[in-house]
Amino acid sequence: MPTTPGSVDRPVGPTRSPSSSPSPPAQAQAQAQSRPEQRQHWPAVVCLFLGIFAIVTTEILPIGLLTPIGTDFGVSDGTAGWAMTVPGFLAALCAPLVTVGAGRVDRRLMLFGLTVLLAVANFLAAVAPAFWVVLIARSLVGVTIGGFWSIGAGLAPRLVRRESVGTATAVIFAAVPAGSVLGLPAGTQLGEHLGWRASFVVMGVLALAVSVALLALLPPLPALRATRVGVLRDLLRSTDIRLGLAATSLIVIAHFGAYTYVTPFLRQVTHVDRGLIGMYLLAFGIAGILGNFIAGAALTRSLRGTFATAACLIAGATLLFPLLGRRDAGAIGLLIVWGLAYGAIPACSQTWFARAAPHAPEAAMVVFTASFQATLATGALLGGAVVDAGSTSTVMLCAGAIAVPTAATVFLLGGRIDPG
Numbered sequence: 155m156p157t158t159p160g161s162v163d164r165p166v167g168p169t170r171s172p173s174s175s176p177s178p179p180a181q182a183q184a185q186a187q188s189r190p191e192q193r194q195h196w197p198a199v200v201c202l203f204l205g206i207f208a209i210v211t212t213e214i215l216p217i218g219l220l221t222p223i224g225t226d227f228g229v230s231d232g233t234a235g236w237a238m239t240v241p242g243f244l245a246a247l248c249a250p251l252v253t254v255g256a257g258r259v260d261r262r263l264m265l266f267g268l269t270v271l272l273a274v275a276n277f278l279a280a281v282a283p284a285f286w287v288v289l290i291a292r293s294l295v296g297v298t299i300g301g302f303w304s305i306g307a308g309l310a311p312r313l314v315r316r317e318s319v320g321t322a323t324a325v326i327f328a329a330v331p332a333g334s335v336l337g338l339p340a341g342t343q344l345g346e347h348l349g350w351r352a353s354f355v356v357m358g359v360l361a362l363a364v365s366v367a368l369l370a371l372l373p374p375l376p377a378l379r380a381t382r383v384g385v386l387r388d389l390l391r392s393t394d395i396r397l398g399l400a401a402t403s404l405i406v407i408a409h410f411g412a413y414t415y416v417t418p419f420l421r422q423v424t425h426v427d428r429g430l431i432g433m434y435l436l437a438f439g440i441a442g443i444l445g446n447f448i449a450g451a452a453l454t455r456s457l458r459g460t461f462a463t464a465a466c467l468i469a470g471a472t473l474l475f476p477l478l479g480r481r482d483a484g485a486i487g488l489l490i491v492w493g494l495a496y497g498a499i500p501a502c503s504q505t506w507f508a509r510a511a512p513h514a515p516e517a518a519m520v521v522f523t524a525s526f527q528a529t530l531a532t533g534a535l536l537g538g539a540v541v542d543a544g545s546t547s548t549v550m551l552c553a554g555a556i557a558v559p560t561a562a563t564v565f566l567l568g569g570r571i572d573p574g
């Protein structure tokens with residue numbers, strides 16, 4: 155693994171010298187373990203789960219409501235896709251800005267404020283009189299995503315004792331597939347029956363409830379260390395980081411370029427009844443949870459193989475969608491394969507960055523968050539342009555054409571990222 159002298163995080167409080175201290179994750183766990191009186195803050199862990207669940211669901215909610223939103227404001231599906239593009243770009247920008255700028259602020263107060271902002275964004279979208287107001291609301295969502303993920307995702311070692319950190323981390327990150335399995339289908343079904351605005355109202359209420367819970371149940375979390383801009387700059391000079399960025403960017407563009415417009419495809423090509431769209435997305439989400447757990451076990455043996463296999467499956471599913479997705483059985487089957495594959499991508503990408511930068515885990519999380527969100531937005535934007543110029547079938551084929559070389563790149567060049 156590459157090392158970059160001088161690129162470690164700058165301590166805010168007292169720390170041991172680099173020569174005698176463990177790696178940052180081990181150091182954080184050791185700090186937690188060294189205080190016998192430390193309580194197990196499991197309610198706080200659950201609050202972080204709920205916060206990320208609310209964020210993930212809010213971010214991807216337009217996927218299930220794209221056509222109703224576009225119809226309400228008289229815009230095309232491609233234009234409505236900006237509701238996915240805008241928060242992604244803002245999250246990519248805010249991930250480093252919030253992490254660097256928040257240096258010494260209590261993390262509990264930061265998470266509370268960001269979740270309140272999420273509630274405001276949802277309520278604003280629900281009452282938007284024009285599509286440009288929806289885009290302003292979605293911009294606020296982007297700020298929340300970038301800040302909350304960069305700050306909250308690594309708090310498990312500060313909330314529970316060392317022997318429980320793995321379990322707590324798993325609970326927190328389970329919110330990602332839960333958003334696809336529960337949040338998106340539920341929001342889509344609610345939107346189909348009560349209108350798309352009702353879905354955003356419910357998410358706003360949930361965000362408010364979570365913000366109160368975070369303030370009440372999280373212990374004070376003063377900053378232990380701050381990430382400097384130089385740390386991020388040094389990471390980007392690493393060959394392994396750059397390869398991880400390339401692989402993540404391509405596969406996320408392929409996925410969101412097509413999946414953002416899967417609802418219009420199911421309506422226009424498969425002719426799925428509008429009341430059943432949520433069930434199709436539920437099948438994708440359940441497969442995504444399963445894929446997440448499969449990847450968790452498989453990537454310990456071969457991160458390169460797991461990543462490449464997932465990219466191959468996404469390529470196969472999207473390339474076959476215009477042919478087999480015309481019938482209900484084919485569409486459901488391909489959504490399950492697609493969900494299994496995509497469920498593995500976040501775990502593979504996060505693990506890649508963590509292995510490439512063991513000396514700067516928080517900075518690695520910032521790079522992961524920023525790159526993932528930027529390419530999510532780019533995928534939705536490019537997919538919208540393809541849909542408006544061609545069709546939903548065309549965007550599926552384009553996604554497959556991107557996923558194929560991604561798989562080849564990971565398999566051929568990713569050998570150094572596997573241990574041993």
